[in-house]
Amino acid sequence: MAAPRVCVFPSARELGPALSSFVLAEAARAVSQRGRFAVAVSGGSLVSLLAAELPEAAAREPEHPGANWSRWVLGFCDERLVPFESPDSTCGLYRKQLLSKISIPNNYVIAINPTLSVEEAADKYAERLRELFPGDNLPVFDLLILGIGPDGHTCSLFPDHPLLQEQSKIVAPISDSPKPPPKRITMTLPLLNAARCALFVVTGEGKAAVLKVRSCF
Structure with missing residues (x-):
């Protein structure tokens, strides 16, 4: 396993272009190989960051192999029911802000069905993942773009929650999220x-303390 790397930027103005360049480079590598x-992406401030920078980065290099959107499969690390x-809705925000600007095929955008119960939504999402990753014991994403909350949670995996011990399911329902809304899949x-590859994108003073603690391990 490669050692983790930490990159620090003065502000989101510098972070955004670097993030988009990294994503496109990883996309080019994956398509080539x-x-x-x-x-798979997370919500929160990541939505506007990617929506503002990724289409612009691709427009600057229209022949960039990572911007071949027809070769992308887009999932969500967690989602609110x-x-x-x-x-x-994380998917809803990405549809409005990012997917309206880039042409990832709709059948390669892996979204939950919000009309189902939280348990059924999680099962259907896991089923869809397995369909798109046939033959894999575990679906292997090329890149996960994750965030961290002020309490240290990522996805909808909260500190001391029983879901941290889950080993059999690849996607799980949560009905008692400490952060609203309570019903989610993760x-x-x-x-x-x-x-x-897992990339954590963390912004804001409120997350500095937890990031410092986590970086010590």
Whole structure:
């Protein structure tokens, strides 16, 4: 396993272009080696950051091999069980802000069905992942773009929550999220740990303390 790298930027102005360049480079590598780029994203401030910078980065290099959107598979590291029209819907926000600007095929955007129960939504999402990663014991994403909350959570895996012990499911429901809305689905640690690359994008003073603690391990 490669040693983790930490890059610090003065502000989001410098972070955004660097993030987009990294994502496109990873996409180009994956397409070259495996014919497609499987990436899963998180919500929060990442949505506007990627939506502002990724299309612009691709426009600056229209022939960039990583900008071959037809070779992308886009998933979500976690999702809130709300309608896509809700401002709490990660998929809904990406559809409005990013997917309206780039042409990833709709059948390669892996979204939950928010009309199902949280347990059924998690099962269907896991089923869809397995369909898109046939033959793999665990779906292996080329890149996960993750955030960290002020309490140290990532995805919808919260400190001291029983889901941190989940080993059999690749996607799990959560009905008692400490952060609203309470009903969500989330990738579990076995799926996160199987990814080829995990990138944590952390901004804001409120997360500095927890990031410092986590970086010591």
